[in-house]
Amino acid sequence: MKALIVDDERLARTELRRLLAQHPEVEIAGEARNGEEALALAAQLSPDLLLLDVQMPGLTGFDLLERLDDVPQVIFTTAYDAYAIKAFEVNALDYLMKPIAPARLAAALAKVRPRTGSMRLERVFVRDGDRCWIVALPDIFLLESEGNYTRVCFNGQRPLIRRSLNALESQLDPAVFFRANRKEILNLKWIDKVDLGVAGGLSVTLRGGRTVEMSRRQSGRLREILSL
Amino acid sequence: MILSVAMRNKIIYRCWQIVFWGGYMSVLFLQTKRYTGWQPHIVFDYLLFFGYCVALTDLLRREILRRGWLDAASFRTVALALLSAVPLSALQTLLVVATDFAFSGSQSYFLEQLPGILWTWLGVGAMDLYWIGIYSLVKTRTLGKEKQVRLELALREAELRALEAQINPHFLFNxxxxxxxxVVEDPTKAQDMITRFATLLRYNLNHDARYTVPLSAEAEVVADYLALEKVRxxxxxxxQVAIDPAAASLPVPPMILQSLVENAxxxxxxRLPQGGDLQIRAAARNGTLILEVENTGELTDSQSGDTQFGLNNIRERLRLLYGDRASLALRNGEGGHVVATVQIPKVP
Incomplete structure (x- = not known):
C-alpha cells in the first residue's frame, strides 16, 4: 500500500515516518512539503493513501484535494483543526490529532483498502462554498453537465466540480456509469424502473425519484445491457 | 453544596414560621385563657389561627418572590411588600372573626366585639409587618450573597477564557x-525546547494584564517563543532582533510583543511556502517606546477578520492602559514586507 505524506513541517513528517515504520504494509512512496509538491507527487506515484496536513502554506489540504483528479483515501493529520474537518463534512477515512498516538494511527490504517488496481476513479472531492465532501463513486447516482463543470448528485446534495462531464466519463467504470444523453451520466446500480419515454427513447427513474430521459441511441444500448 | 445551602435555608424558614406564629399564638392563647379558662374550642381556634397564619404568609412569600420585589430591592418594592401587611392582616382578622362568630352564636356579636376586632386587626397587622420586615431583610442579604458568588464565578470564567485565547492551541499542539x-533526533535540543516551552506557558499563565513588565522581560519570553517556532x-x-538598550528597560503591557510576533x-x-523574514526592533524616542515587527507578506484591504481580531485585541489593551496616547499602526513596508508599529508613551 503506497502512502504519500503531506506536511509542511520536517519534524512532523519525520515523526510520522517513524510511526509508520511499525506498519510494514504501508510503503512511504514520498513526502511533500506543501500542496504544490503533493500535487506533482500524487500524479507521479498515484498513492493509495494520503496522510494530509490541513493547514499548509500555499495550498491547504482541502485546496490540494480539490485539484487532484483522482482522490486517494485520505487520513487527515492536524494539530487542532479537527473541527474544520467535521464542519466540512468531509468523510475522510479518519483524522489524527498531532502528536499522533500510535494506537490511533493503527486504527486509522486498518480502514485503508488497497486500490483495486484499475485506473478507474474511486472517489471525488467536491467543494461547494463552505462545504466539501469526499464522495465515493457508488454513492453518486447522477452526473449532469454544466458547461465545463459537472453537477455531482449524491445523498441529497448536488454541488458542482471543476471538471467537464466528458473528462470525467473517460475515468468512470463503464459497467457502472452509463451515458444517458448528451448532458447526463447515470449510475446503473441506482436504476429503480424503466419506462417507455415520449420520443421512442427510454425514461429511467432512479432510486430517490429522479427521472432521466435517454437519447434514442443510448436507449438501445441500455436495453442490451439490462437484458443481460 | 449549593443544594445543601438551599436545603438549610428551607429548614431555617420552616423553623422560623413555627417559632414566630407559634409564639404569637401561645401569647394570645394564654391571655384568652385567663378569661375563659380551658375550653377545647379555644384551643382549636388558636391552632386554626396558627395554621392559616403560616399558610397565608407562605403564600405572600411566594408572591413576593414571584414578583421579584426583593431581587432589586428598591424603596418602592420594599414599601409594596410592607404594605401587603394591610390586606393580609385584614384577611386574618376576618378569619378570626368568622371562627369566633361561629362558636359564639350571638346575634349582636359584631356590635359587642367591634373594639376587640379592631384590636385584633392592629395586633395581627403589626405581627405581619414584623414578619415581612424580617423576611425581606434576611432574604435580601442571602440574595446579595448569591449574586456576589455568581459574579465572582463569572469573573473567573472570563479570566480563564482570556487565558485560553492567549495560548494559541494550533501552536501548542504543533x-x-x-x-x-x-526527542529522537536531537535529545539535547528537545530538552532545551521543553524548558523554553515551560517558560512560555508559565509567563502566559502567570502574567497579570493589569501591570506592565520591562520590555527586556517580554523580549526574553518572545525569544523562547521564537526558538520554538524555529523548530517548526x-x-x-x-x-533579526534589534532592541535598543535604552528601550529595554521601558515598561510594556505583557504579551504585547508576543501578540505582534504571533500575528506576523x-x-x-x-502562509509562505518558502517562508520569510521576521524583524523585531525596539527604540526609545524622548521616552516614547517604538516597537516594530516586520515580516515578509502583503497587507490587503480585506485583511481577514482573524488578523483584525488579533490587532484589535492589542489596540483594546493599549487603550485601557494609555487611553489614546498609545497607538498601533499596520502598513506595507519596502520589499514586500508588512510593518506593525506600536508606540507607547512615557508614563509620568
Missing amino acids: CLNSIRGL FEDRLRL LKHGIA
Missing part, C-alpha cells in the same frame, strides 16, 4: 508534535 520528533519552521523563518507568523510567514 509544538508538542515537533518536540516529540526532536526551520529555515523558513529568518530572524500566523498571517505572514506561515
Whole structure:
C-alpha cells in the first residue's frame, strides 16, 4: 500500500515516518512539503493513501484535494483543526490529532483498502462554498453537465466540480456509469424502473425519484445491457 | 453544596414560621385563657389561627418572590411588600372573626366585639409587618450573597477564557508534535525546547494584564517563543532582533510583543511556502517606546477578520492602559514586507 505524506513541517513528517515504520504494509512512496509538491507527487506515484496536513502554506489540504483528479483515501493529520474537518463534512477515512498516538494511527490504517488496481476513479472531492465532501463513486447516482463543470448528485446534495462531464466519463467504470444523453451520466446500480419515454427513447427513474430521459441511441444500448 | 445551602435555608424558614406564629399564638392563647379558662374550642381556634397564619404568609412569600420585589430591592418594592401587611392582616382578622362568630352564636356579636376586632386587626397587622420586615431583610442579604458568588464565578470564567485565547492551541499542539520528533533526533535540543516551552506557558499563565513588565522581560519570553517556532519552521523563518538598550528597560503591557510576533507568523510567514523574514526592533524616542515587527507578506484591504481580531485585541489593551496616547499602526513596508508599529508613551 503506497502512502504519500503531506506536511509542511520536517519534524512532523519525520515523526510520522517513524510511526509508520511499525506498519510494514504501508510503503512511504514520498513526502511533500506543501500542496504544490503533493500535487506533482500524487500524479507521479498515484498513492493509495494520503496522510494530509490541513493547514499548509500555499495550498491547504482541502485546496490540494480539490485539484487532484483522482482522490486517494485520505487520513487527515492536524494539530487542532479537527473541527474544520467535521464542519466540512468531509468523510475522510479518519483524522489524527498531532502528536499522533500510535494506537490511533493503527486504527486509522486498518480502514485503508488497497486500490483495486484499475485506473478507474474511486472517489471525488467536491467543494461547494463552505462545504466539501469526499464522495465515493457508488454513492453518486447522477452526473449532469454544466458547461465545463459537472453537477455531482449524491445523498441529497448536488454541488458542482471543476471538471467537464466528458473528462470525467473517460475515468468512470463503464459497467457502472452509463451515458444517458448528451448532458447526463447515470449510475446503473441506482436504476429503480424503466419506462417507455415520449420520443421512442427510454425514461429511467432512479432510486430517490429522479427521472432521466435517454437519447434514442443510448436507449438501445441500455436495453442490451439490462437484458443481460 | 449549593443544594445543601438551599436545603438549610428551607429548614431555617420552616423553623422560623413555627417559632414566630407559634409564639404569637401561645401569647394570645394564654391571655384568652385567663378569661375563659380551658375550653377545647379555644384551643382549636388558636391552632386554626396558627395554621392559616403560616399558610397565608407562605403564600405572600411566594408572591413576593414571584414578583421579584426583593431581587432589586428598591424603596418602592420594599414599601409594596410592607404594605401587603394591610390586606393580609385584614384577611386574618376576618378569619378570626368568622371562627369566633361561629362558636359564639350571638346575634349582636359584631356590635359587642367591634373594639376587640379592631384590636385584633392592629395586633395581627403589626405581627405581619414584623414578619415581612424580617423576611425581606434576611432574604435580601442571602440574595446579595448569591449574586456576589455568581459574579465572582463569572469573573473567573472570563479570566480563564482570556487565558485560553492567549495560548494559541494550533501552536501548542504543533509544538508538542515537533518536540516529540526532536526527542529522537536531537535529545539535547528537545530538552532545551521543553524548558523554553515551560517558560512560555508559565509567563502566559502567570502574567497579570493589569501591570506592565520591562520590555527586556517580554523580549526574553518572545525569544523562547521564537526558538520554538524555529523548530517548526526551520529555515523558513529568518530572524533579526534589534532592541535598543535604552528601550529595554521601558515598561510594556505583557504579551504585547508576543501578540505582534504571533500575528506576523500566523498571517505572514506561515502562509509562505518558502517562508520569510521576521524583524523585531525596539527604540526609545524622548521616552516614547517604538516597537516594530516586520515580516515578509502583503497587507490587503480585506485583511481577514482573524488578523483584525488579533490587532484589535492589542489596540483594546493599549487603550485601557494609555487611553489614546498609545497607538498601533499596520502598513506595507519596502520589499514586500508588512510593518506593525506600536508606540507607547512615557508614563509620568
